[in-house]
Amino acid sequence: MSYSFVVEPLAIQDFESEDELIERCKEWNLLSGSATRPKTYQYKRQGLSLPCEIVGYVDNQTVVIQFENKQHHCIHPAYLKEMQTASFGQRGFSATEAKTEEALEEGGEITEAEEASGEGALLDADAVGGDGLGESGVAEVAESEGSEAGAGSAASAKQTAPESKPAKPAAKKKAAVQLPEDKLKITAVVKEFTTVPNHFSDNDDEVIIYEGITIEGHDLPIEEVWSSHSATLKKLELKEGDRLSCEAKIVAKKLTQHPVKYKINNPSKLQVIPPEG
The missing domain is CATH 2.40.50 (OB fold (Dihydrolipoamide Acetyltransferase, E2P))
Incomplete structure (x- = not known):
């Protein structure tokens, strides 16, 4: 069974050792300071509670978890920590979650905001390019309000505006380097x-x-x-x-x-x- 909600990472930064994984999880407050081994977490969504483990990261604000079906998913570590609470999903969009989402949006590094319950509608977003966000892409927003008025104004301007010089062709973007997956x-x-x-x-x-x-x-x-x-x-x-x-x-x-x-x-x-x- 595969999950349609997953936000696949474009590239996963692997941990160099289990010790690095443990230290990173402590930095993200996902393990206690005395922990000596990794743990399994619960990913909660719309009544589901799915076991998962941290297998890598994209950046300091995006961890990569793996479900039992081997699918990878990006999530903010603070949001994953919130999911470990017993009350998660049993109430509306809490002040803590709202504060987390606001901080992510201001920093431009939103990795995931999800539907925590039937009352609070959250959006899935990916810090590595999914849904048009992140370093590898720019969000494409279609503006619909005032489109008819805008079309009329554009037609009027076209009739009265003087001829303009043809725009210079856009510079061609360099093709992305194709990196081998092997060592x-x-x-x-x-x-x-x-x-x-x-x-x-x-x-x-x-x-x-x-x-x-x-x-x-x-x-x-x-x-x-x-x-x-x-x-x-x-x-x-x-x-x-x-x-x-x-x-x-x-x-x-x-x-x-x-x-x-x-x-x-x-x-x-x-x-x-x-x-x-």
Whole structure:
């Protein structure tokens, strides 16, 4: 059985380990500070209560859950936490949910607002491009009010307005890079160590930006990538200018506050290549 309401993610950021999953869930207030293992959650909707587990994320405000039928669905972590309460779905749209929705809309990162009960009508939306929202698309809104009057005004203006110069053709958009789904053998040079804000933690996230990207067997127009400065990478004691070899997935994930569009996910077989000569 498949669920028609699901908002499929365009790209899933995997957790590098179970420890990272646990830490992330603690940051999202989905696990207690003393928890040592992940848990199963309940996704509630229109009288349904479906077991699910967190399998990844799109960004800091969008987690990806997986149902028992293996379907993936995007949801805001605060909304998933709200679903764990016994009273969820038994009353109208609460002040807490309304505050969550308002905050999401102001931030432009709405991942999901759903129909919590028969009284409060909520809308499904996707932070990764579904329903015309998110980084990969712009909402398309059809305005109907005043359309007839607008049409009459346009006809009148057409008769009286002087001839205008033909508009310049719109610039062609670059085709999106087709990223392989499998792990790739990647060689990259450490360009910079930096940090980016983490809204769910008091500390910023440490990241590494790489340049001079070489991908074995592929000729992809990717000049820079980034990755989390994980505990595993810290053991290598990398420095700027070091050449790193690894096997990893490359996903389309823009680095906050930096013009780097692609991320290295789940790197393995890490090796620092000594300089030639």
